[in-house]
Amino acid sequence: MTDSARAVKLAAMSEMILGIDLGTTNSAVGVVDSGFPILLANEEGRRITPSAVWIGKDGSVEVGAKALRRRALEPERVVTSIKRLMGRRTSEVEENFPVQVTAGADGSPRVLGKSPEEISAEILLEMKRIAEWRMGAEITKAVITVPAYFHDAQRAATKRAGELAGLEVVRILNEPTAAALAYGLDKLGEKARVAVYDLGGGTFDLSILEMQDGVFQVLATHGDTRLGGDDLDALILDCVLERAAIGEIDLAARVRLMAEAERVKLALSDEEVAVFRVPFYDGSRSLEEPVTRADLEKLASPWIARTLRLCRQALADAALQPEDLSAVVVVGGSTRMPAVRRAVGELFGREPDISQHPDEAIALGATIQGGVLSGALRQMILLDVTPLSLGIETFGGLMNVLIPRNTTIPCKAGEMFTNAADGQAAMRVRVLQGEREMAKDNWELGSFDVRFSPSPKGQARVGVQFKIDENGILEALARDVSTGVDTVIRIESAAVDVDDAAVEAMVSESVEHAFTDMAERVFTEAKMKAEELLPAVEAVLAQGLALDDERGDIESAAAAVRVALAGGAANPLKSAVQRLDSATEALAARLVEQALDAALDRKLSGE
Numbered sequence: 001m002t003d004s005a006r007a008v009k010l011a012a013m014s015e016m017i018l019g020i021d022l023g024t025t026n027s028a029v030g031v032v033d034s035g036f037p038i039l040l041a042n043e044e045g046r047r048i049t050p051s052a053v054w055i056g057k058d059g060s061v062e063v064g065a066k067a068l069r070r071r072a073l074e075p076e077r078v079v080t081s082i083k084r085l086m087g088r089r090t091s092e093v094e095e096n097f098p099v100q101v102t103a104g105a106d107g108s109p110r111v112l113g114k115s116p117e118e119i120s121a122e123i124l125l126e127m128k129r130i131a132e133w134r135m136g137a138e139i140t141k142a143v144i145t146v147p148a149y150f151h152d153a154q155r156a157a158t159k160r161a162g163e164l165a166g167l168e169v170v171r172i173l174n175e176p177t178a179a180a181l182a183y184g185l186d187k188l189g190e191k192a193r194v195a196v197y198d199l200g201g202g203t204f205d206l207s208i209l210e211m212q213d214g215v216f217q218v219l220a221t222h223g224d225t226r227l228g229g230d231d232l233d234a235l236i237l238d239c240v241l242e243r244a245a246i247g248e249i250d251l252a253a254r255v256r257l258m259a260e261a262e263r264v265k266l267a268l269s270d271e272e273v274a275v276f277r278v279p280f281y282d283g284s285r286s287l288e289e290p291v292t293r294a295d296l297e298k299l300a301s302p303w304i305a306r307t308l309r310l311c312r313q314a315l316a317d318a319a320l321q322p323e324d325l326s327a328v329v330v331v332g333g334s335t336r337m338p339a340v341r342r343a344v345g346e347l348f349g350r351e352p353d354i355s356q357h358p359d360e361a362i363a364l365g366a367t368i369q370g371g372v373l374s375g376a377l378r379q380m381i382l383l384d385v386t387p388l389s390l391g392i393e394t395f396g397g398l399m400n401v402l403i404p405r406n407t408t409i410p411c412k413a414g415e416m417f418t419n420a421a422d423g424q425a426a427m428r429v430r431v432l433q434g435e436r437e438m439a440k441d442n443w444e445l446g447s448f449d450v451r452f453s454p455s456p457k458g459q460a461r462v463g464v465q466f467k468i469d470e471n472g473i474l475e476a477l478a479r480d481v482s483t484g485v486d487t488v489i490r491i492e493s494a495a496v497d498v499d500d501a502a503v504e505a506m507v508s509e510s511v512e513h514a515f516t517d518m519a520e521r522v523f524t525e526a527k528m529k530a531e532e533l534l535p536a537v538e539a540v541l542a543q544g545l546a547l548d549d550e551r552g553d554i555e556s557a558a559a560a561v562r563v564a565l566a567g568g569a570a571n572p573l574k575s576a577v578q579r580l581d582s583a584t585e586a587l588a589a590r591l592v593e594q595a596l597d598a599a600l601d602r603k604l605s606g607e
């Protein structure tokens with residue numbers, strides 16, 4: 001090859017965009033080559049590489065099967081399931097994480113002295129290396145998938161991991177959306193509505209998408225970032241330990257036993273009985289317990305039920321019945337379990353579609369998206385949605401939604417706000433995510449103060465705008481309209497001091513609490529109105545401005561508002577406020593008219 005020919009080839013290659021599935025258990029990488037999305041095999045000839053990282057005492061690193069092989073000798077130096085720590089704080093790390101987690105200076109978790117991003121970066125670096133080795137060229141751009149339910153800090157951490165690995169992350173793509181892209185690749189001419197049920201090692205996601213003529217629109221998405229096959233391994237282990245009456249075990253023994261629990265689980269997808277067998281698991285004791293498929297299914301039943309609940313919510317969000325769907329595509333390693341397939345089939349009233357490779361569909365979808373972005377594939381466009389509503393807290397502790405859940409992204413929305421008190425010189429903007437009516441029940445992503453010149457109540461004008469980019473990362477901007485000064489925060493820091501379990505619970509809780517939440521909102525709104533009306537009415541009455549025939553009505557309506565306020569119930573307060581409002585309507589109109597006349601008189605008399 002001449003030098004100039006090589007230069008041309010490298011230039012063309014540099015446009016390639018990798019598609020990477022950075023999974024809890026396994027990872028995979030692909031690229032569009034000559035118009036076809038393909039996954040690239042590692043040196044062992046496998047398109048799937050375990051997401052395992054061995055970190056030696058001298059700092060050297062090995063990734064994949066090589067790392068797992070080191071487990072027998074150095075279990076404490078082999079990190080798996082690192083995805084579970086991405087974008088989390090140490091206080092959120094679940095018990096039984098397979099390796100020891102310590103707290104960094106900033107409260108973020110550290111494993112063997114490294115951050116979750118740095119460890120994930122090692123996996124991404126390995127993916128990049130495999131791709132460059134297979135393609136014979138340097139590749140610096142990637143699409144990386146994350147669970148649809150990954151929140152902002154987790155997405156941002158994934159992006160940072162990519163950057164640490166020398167990759168420009170051109171898109172963060174939701175995993176079920178990626179699976180739907182893979183599913184839709186050979187069905188471009190058709191109109192279809194599909195649900196993608198993705199149950200992997202660490203997370204569960206359910207998305208409902210509509211596709212037509214190569215355009216994919218996500219209609220609804222639900223999931224749980226802490227629900228996956230790993231939990232089932234832990235349940236199997238607990239059950240076996242209980243049967244064998246074994247109490248405390250140390251971390252190293254636990255790691256070995258968890259690996260055996262997973263092996264037993266996999267075996268039970270094909271067989272009726274498997275023997276849980278670990279000789280000398282703690283150096284002296286051995287463990288041997290038969291486990292049946294029926295045992296496993298009993299343990300798995302509540303775990304599967306949790307996924308079904310989220311499926312029902314997604315259907316309700318998309319306002320669809322199971323029969324409105326053309327297919328239910330299952331992906332993720334855990335959907336190989338017969339019990340999972342059966343339950344999905346029953347809920348959706350049809351056989352699940354298993355045409356997609358459970359371990360490869362997501363990487364394939366990411367690869368397709370990479371191809372679309374690089375221009376190598378032109379037939380597909382993807383419209384993604386926000387998984388949870390975004391808004392700010394307003395006076396009275398209410399959630400004011402700016403971007404409702406399931407809005408197509410990228411998107412932008414804004415609203416104008418004002419000061420609630422006289423002389424107020426700053427406003428705290430609390431950026432919230434969640435489905436509950438009251439701010440306190442939602443999740444705070446961040447907050448900042450907007451300063452403005454002190455002004456009478458209702459005079460300041462602050463515009464708040466939310467912008468979500470194509471990666472699902474949020475930028476919140478507040479503008480003091482009188483000065484034009486902007487305050488902006490980009491919400492991508494990992495410093496989200498909220499227990500994440502609350503996030504997952506939130507969507508189901510919002511349904512559960514819909515009635516009481518709404519009552520609380522109605523009460524708060526009516527209370528704010530009452531607190532504004534009552535002093536004004538009292539002042540007007542004291543000045544004797546009411547006519548005799550309206551006075552009695554106004555007084556009794558005001559008294560009813562006071563009683564309803566003390567009573568604390570939403571609807572009676574709302575009606576009492578409405579009654580006071582209409583009782584004072586004529587009076588208010590007269591007062592406004594008089595004020596206008598007075599102003600006109602002053603103007604005419606040249607004051």
Ligand code: AMP
Pocket residue numbers: 023024025026199200201202228229230262265266269331332333334335336337358359
């Ligand atoms: P993923 O995150 O999609 O790679 O899925 C990995 C999860 O799938 C792990 O928890 C595996 O134990 C689980 N898994 C893989 N194969 C099977 C199988 N045949 N039966 C049950 N679970 C499986």
